[in-house]
Amino acid sequence: MNNYYTQDVHGPYEIIDIGRLELEEGGVLENCRLAVATHGALNEARDNAVLVPTWYSGTSKIMEQVYIGPGRALNPNRYFIIVVNQIGNGLSISPSNAPDAIAGPLFPKVRIGDDVRAQHRLLTERFGIKRLALVVGGSMGAQQTYEWAVRYPEMVERAAPIAGTACNTEHDFLFTETLIEAITTDPGFSDGAYAASAEVAAGLKRHAKMWTVMGWSTEFFRAGRHRVLGFADMKTFVDEFMTGYFGPMDPNNLLCMAWKWQRGDVSRHTQGRLPDALGRIKAKTFVMPISHDMFFPPTDCLAEQQLIEHSEFRPLHSIDGHLGLFGTDANMMAELDSHLKELLALPSAI
Amino acid sequence: MNNYYTQDVHGPYEIIDIGRLELEEGGVLENCRLAVATHGALNEARDNAVLVPTWYSGTSKIMEQVYIGPGRALNPNRYFIIVVNQIGNGLSISPSNAPDAIAGPLFPKVRIGDDVRAQHRLLTERFGIKRLALVVGGSMGAQQTYEWAVRYPEMVERAAPIAGTACNTEHDFLFTETLIEAITTDPGFSDGAYAASAEVAAGLKRHAKMWTVMGWSTEFFRAGRHRVLGFADMKTFVDEFMTGYFGPMDPNNLLCMAWKWQRGDVSRHTQGRLPDALGRIKAKTFVMPISHDMFFPPTDCLAEQQLIEHSEFRPLHSIDGHLGLFGTDANMMAELDSHLKELLALPSAI
Numbered sequence: 053m054n055n056y057y058t059q060d061v062h063g064p065y066e067i068i069d070i071g072r073l074e075l076e077e078g079g080v081l082e083n084c085r086l087a088v089a090t091h092g093a094l095n096e097a098r099d100n101a102v103l104v105p106t107w108y109s110g111t112s113k114i115m116e117q118v119y120i121g122p123g124r125a126l127n128p129n130r131y132f133i134i135v136v137n138q139i140g141n142g143l144s145i146s147p148s149n150a151p152d153a154i155a156g157p158l159f160p161k162v163r164i165g166d167d168v169r170a171q172h173r174l175l176t177e178r179f180g181i182k183r184l185a186l187v188v189g190g191s192m193g194a195q196q197t198y199e200w201a202v203r204y205p206e207m208v209e210r211a212a213p214i215a216g217t218a219c220n221t222e223h224d225f226l227f228t229e230t231l232i233e234a235i236t237t238d239p240g241f242s243d244g245a246y247a248a249s250a251e252v253a254a255g256l257k258r259h260a261k262m263w264t265v266m267g268w269s270t271e272f273f274r275a276g277r278h279r280v281l282g283f284a285d286m287k288t289f290v291d292e293f294m295t296g297y298f299g300p301m302d303p304n305n306l307l308c309m310a311w312k313w314q315r316g317d318v319s320r321h322t323q324g325r326l327p328d329a330l331g332r333i334k335a336k337t338f339v340m341p342i343s344h345d346m347f348f349p350p351t352d353c354l355a356e357q358q359l360i361e362h363s364e365f366r367p368l369h370s371i372d373g374h375l376g377l378f379g380t381d382a383n384m385m386a387e388l389d390s391h392l393k394e395l396l397a398l399p400s401a402i
Numbered sequence: 403m404n405n406y407y408t409q410d411v412h413g414p415y416e417i418i419d420i421g422r423l424e425l426e427e428g429g430v431l432e433n434c435r436l437a438v439a440t441h442g443a444l445n446e447a448r449d450n451a452v453l454v455p456t457w458y459s460g461t462s463k464i465m466e467q468v469y470i471g472p473g474r475a476l477n478p479n480r481y482f483i484i485v486v487n488q489i490g491n492g493l494s495i496s497p498s499n500a501p502d503a504i505a506g507p508l509f510p511k512v513r514i515g516d517d518v519r520a521q522h523r524l525l526t527e528r529f530g531i532k533r534l535a536l537v538v539g540g541s542m543g544a545q546q547t548y549e550w551a552v553r554y555p556e557m558v559e560r561a562a563p564i565a566g567t568a569c570n571t572e573h574d575f576l577f578t579e580t581l582i583e584a585i586t587t588d589p590g591f592s593d594g595a596y597a598a599s600a601e602v603a604a605g606l607k608r609h610a611k612m613w614t615v616m617g618w619s620t621e622f623f624r625a626g627r628h629r630v631l632g633f634a635d636m637k638t639f640v641d642e643f644m645t646g647y648f649g650p651m652d653p654n655n656l657l658c659m660a661w662k663w664q665r666g667d668v669s670r671h672t673q674g675r676l677p678d679a680l681g682r683i684k685a686k687t688f689v690m691p692i693s694h695d696m697f698f699p700p701t702d703c704l705a706e707q708q709l710i711e712h713s714e715f716r717p718l719h720s721i722d723g724h725l726g727l728f729g730t731d732a733n734m735m736a737e738l739d740s741h742l743k744e745l746l747a748l749p750s751a752i
Contacts, residue, residue, distance in 0.1 A: 222636040
């Protein structure tokens with residue numbers, strides 16, 4: 053048992069079993085348990101629901117801490133905010149907590165579309181929600197946001213994909229492959245049959261180093277932002293912050309998410325034609341890359357935004373790069389909130 | 403014996419023994435053999451010498467093919483161009499060709515300053531050169547260029563550091579660490595005691611993947627430049643071009659250069675004070691980062707340029723990123739030549 057994935061660390065959340073989920077790649081989750089954290093209440097008109105999916109390695113907790121609160125755009129006094137942990141993240145059904153028959157390396161391959169179908173069932177059947185005022189997420193949360201807007205266009209009134217793409221790039225696919233290999237080449241990984249994350253500590257540390265290189269930005273380090281965050285030098289930043297963050301996680305969980313991340317692609321709905329897929333979107337959409345993001349640079353996101361009818365390009369500005377998603381740059385978070393408030397004030401087009 | 407490091411592949415070059423070289427880290431090269439390729443002839447005034455040091459993994463051959471020729475800025479009809487292969491690159495003395503006592507993993511640690519002192523001895527004692535019209539190099543060649551201009555300010559009339567820094571950044575140090583670990587974690591590496599590069603093929607391939615991610619740019623792949631270069635997809639590009647390039651190289655050679663690269667820092671001359679070190683430079687200097695370089699982005703280079711008295715910031719523009727150094731973008735090469743010609747036309751300030 054991995055002590056990291058607990059209510060103590062990530063709660064409160066509720067485990068909701070949505071039943072049998074057949075997966076796009078052919079596997080099955082007989083009891084698809086989703087970890088769900090909600091904030092606020094659904095109003096009588098049932099028109100104030102906001103869905104927040106999670107990113108690679110993230111859980112509902114960081115979304116709560118960094119994005120949700122009174123006075124924020126995601127204000128629980130106004131909206132019913134549902135944060136659904138992605139499959140494989142250790143709280144929802146994952147390699148680390150699945151029944152023996154699909155535990156660890158036996159866990160089936162999951163796609164972004166599987167998460168979104170699971171979330172759709174949760175929202176419609178469990179909560180009786182027919183429309184979402186907003187879907188908003190960062191990174192893999194942006195992938196799920198795009199998937200929602202393309203798959204269920206009549207249900208998503210507004211969409212805010214942050215620091216992520218609708219169709220993952222070849223470049224990002226390869227970077228993710230290097231992350232995967234950092235873990236799988238650790239002899240302690242033993243093809244996924246390790247007894248505890250600690251046996252894969254060296255691989256997880258290498259994975260953390262690669263995240264450090266690409267996750268922030270060159271300017272972040274040149275400006276000494278890691279020191280501002282309280283770490284004496286790069287080594288301490290890597291050892292304490294980055295390895296401290298990833299080290300306790302379950303390697304098979306990370307690999308489940310990484311595989312899914314690599315293959316995020318809404319054009320699967322339209323035989324590979326991305327303009328057709330993005331052309332389905334009816335949501336008012338603010339595309340929000342982060343200026344110094346080395347995974348999903350603004351130019352990649354701009355190309356997609358231009359294919360979405362009711363959309364605007366709203367880049368966020370921070371030298372913190374992709375991991376500005378952690379909320380390390382207060383100015384960027386204010387910028388984000390401002391955009392989200394503006395988006396939420398727009399009339400629905402559906 | 404590694405068949406990659408031969409006159410057939412990289413020649414013609416001459417091996418010149420400059421004698422005993424005591425290294426900054428305490429080791430010694432009893433017979434420091436430098437592989438040297440020259441183009442053109444030294445004139446009577448001995449004022450037309452141009453020094454070209456090499457980058458990580460590069461040899462004199464690529465400098466000849468991509469940078470030197472009639473009509474080019476580095477015109478052998480006008481200049482005496484001396485390309486000196488860096489220590490550790492497999493042609494000059496290196497782990498792969500050193501005497502048994504310092505062969506392979508026993509090879510001593512070498513610094514940029516060692517290369518530059520070795521080159522200085524070569525130029526002054528062997529060629530009788532007292533002044534250099536220009537020192538120009540890319541990446542680790544830029545590190546050596548800066549080292550030359552700081553260490554021997556009275557001898558360097560002009561300097562053109564391309565896509566590199568005078569003081570390596572923490573960010574780049576960490577990236578290089580991930581490159582190193584890609585190789586050293588391969589079980590076939592055996593702490594450097596492998597019998598042939600092929601035993602480290604998996605590590606060298608991971609190293610090639612990381613170079614692919616950071617060496618080009620996200621825009622390079624988005625624009626399909628890898629396909630323009632003749633590779634059907636990312637996998638083919640990685641397998642054939644990038645792994646094809648790095649795969650035959652000797653892992654200990656790469657590690658020797660990587661260690662050196664990480665620690666390039668002219669402020670070693672001035673107790674860590676970079677402004678003082680760069681303040682020593684008397685050369686007319688054109689600082690030429692590449693616009694989309696993910697290792698040495700223009701902002702990092704601009705900060706250094708502003709500390710150099712007779713300098714100009716002349717960024718090159720290419721979505722090919724750092725590996726635009728390979729000459730893959732004809733427009734960027736034309737831009738580079740134009741800057742170099744302009745620099746060479748400036749009067750010397752010393």
